[in-house]
Amino acid sequence: MARIAIVGSGFGGYSCARHLERWLKPGEAEIVLITPKDYTLYVPLLPQVAAGVLQPRSIVTPLHVRLRDAKLLPGVAMDVDLDRRSCEVLKINGDVTHVPFDVIVLAPGSITRTFDIPGLKEHARGMKTLAEAVYLRDHSIAQLELAASSSDLAEQAVRCGFLVVGGGYSGVETAATLQLVTRSALARFPDLDPGLLRWTLIDIAPRLMPELGEQLGADAMRVLTKRGIDVRLGVTLESLTAGSAKLTDGATLPTNTVIWTAGVTPRPVVSSLGTETLKGRLVVGADLQVPGHDGVFGLGDAAAVPDLTGPPGSVCGQTAQHAERQAATAARNALAALRGGRMRYYRHRDLGMVVDLGGMDAVARPFGMDLSGPVAQLVTRGYHLLTAPSGRSRFRISGDWLMNLAAGDDLMRLDFLKDSPSTLEELENMPTRMTGRYEQISQTVGHRQ
Structure with missing residues (x-):
């Protein structure tokens, strides 16, 4: 049986796995999702968790509940060998394993970008x-x-x-x-x-x-x-x-x-491929495939995806909206790579952006319309409810908003x-810190760069 490896469980990786589960024929391929976490996180609402408006579990969706067929491998993808078609994974218990693949979708996401600033x-x-x-x-x-x-x-x-x-x-x-x-x-x-x-x-x-x-x-x-x-x-x-x-x-x-x-920067596994990068992001074509490497796809924050609706030479932004929509294209093209079908290009229509400023304040631009104040806040919260990854999350988020409105902050x-x-x-590299191998891994990746 063919194997599709997916790296990352953020907007891109999780959505890609969901699409593949729906579109794969029975027994056609095995899906292996490589991620140190057993949930997908709705990142845009993190500030509301910090503010106590939302409970932490309200913005996470458990993978074991939402994914029926995909096999979860709890670990961090550290190295992708394109010649051997194998991905090295550091499991959360410190063991190292290698995952052979026929097709791989790289959606590892990003970490906070830092500079050499003292302290x-x-x-x-x-x-x-x-x-x-x-x-x-x-x-x-x-x-x-x-x-x-x-x-x-x-x-x-x-x-x-x-x-x-x-x-x-x-x-x-x-x-x-x-x-x-x-x-x-x-x-x-x-x-x-x-x-x-x-x-x-x-x-x-x-x-x-x-x-x-x-x-x-x-x-x-x-x-x-x-x-x-x-x-x-x-x-x-x-x-x-x-x-x-x-x-x-x-x-x-x-x-x-x-x-x-x-700002953010892609996770280190991107550099392990040895292919072209743009400001640390994996260079891919409009079909999300790494040039010259059939069946190797990148998307989301970790990939520089050509923006076919923007100025010539521009790439898509590092947003959840892009990652989730690129996932559908990546899933279709992963199937095309297995079946010998035609690749599709990623094109998008910008739905706009929303920014919650707390209370009744927000600014939003849905479909090019500039909004601010309570109307923008209504649009902002409606957008989050529509794009949250599961009905369970939507229910909990709505309940938390109502509870906060009625009872205030504890x-x-x-x-x-x-x-x-x-x-x-410490917190953004927690899975590898837990194994005590973070420094060794960093040195390995640095050597490859």
């Missing part, structure tokens, strides 16, 4: 995984509790200072939603001066979320500044210590919380990660 890896936090969202909520509440219990004004200033680096969708939503939580939480700490609470959002770009256009970017800026968030553009992080952040404009901010959302820490360093490297 960044040691002190910054991310917003890319469920663990990071849960940690940030606990951490933010803990900072207010510790500030309220201290009589040292300098310590209070450090603990009440929050910095978000990155003015894209993730950074703006994170700053907007968490600022609302911490601002409302101040009512629980009457001895703490509300003027000490300071949220700062910085980005090197001249505008917030330039993909949404000048008008909606300006609307988002107005909402943030009206709430008291200090938005600084044309500025980024120069260095970071345990209690302060130095910016490139010369300012030094007292803070114990720096949230880094300044404002408590879960402390699941209180004994973890919870750095970017």
Whole structure:
């Protein structure tokens, strides 16, 4: 029996597996899904988990429930040997196994992109995984509790200072939603001066979320500044210590919380193929196939897919919308590779983007229409309900929204990660960290690069 290996269980990998299960004939091929997690995560709503609006399990869909025939291999794909048609996998228990394949679909997703900024890896936090969202909520509440219990004004200033680096969708939503939580939480700490609470959002770009256009970017800026968030553009992080952040404009901010959302980069397995990459992304054709390698496909954040509806030479953005829709094309072409059929090209019609700013505020551009305020919030939440990966998720998300509206925030820490360093490297590479082989793997990948 032929074997189709799928790397990754995000929007692309999960959707591809679902399509293949529907379209494969009985006994035609075996599907092996290689992923360290047994769920698919609805990443766009991570800021709402951090804000306590949604429960963590509401935005995950269990693979064992949703996939009928695909076999799950719990591990991280580390190396793809195109000559031998084999994928090396580091299982979550530390064992190494090799998965031979006839067709492989690479959708490993991405991790937070970092730069060589002093102190960044040691002190910054991310917003890319469920663990990071849960940690940030606990951490933010803990900072207010510790500030309220201290009589040292300098310590209070450090603990009440929050910095978000990155003015894209993730950074703006994170700053907007968490600022609302911490601002409302101040009512629980009457001895703490509300003027000490300071949220700062910085980005090197001249505008917030330039993909949404000048008008909606300006609307988002107005909402943030009206709430008291200090938005600084044309500025980024120069260095970071345990209690302060130095910016490139010369300012030094007292803070114990720096949230880094300044872009993403593909996971290391992409570089193991030895084929052409574009800014770290696997170069593929419009049929999602790696040129010169039949039956090897890439999609989502990890692949540079030609945008046939955009300017010549442009590639599709690293969005959930693209990954999910590319998955259908990848599944059809994987079947064509097995059956000797005709490949299809990936074309898309942009459905627009939505940005939840918390409360009744949002900005959205559905089908090219600029919306802001409560109407945009209605569209934003409707979009998330439509695109959540399962009916179970939609039901739980709706219930959480109603519960939060009726009962407000519980404002408590879960402390699941209180004994973890919870750095970017720790939480985003948790599966390989658990095996104790992360450094060895990194060196191997680095050697191949």
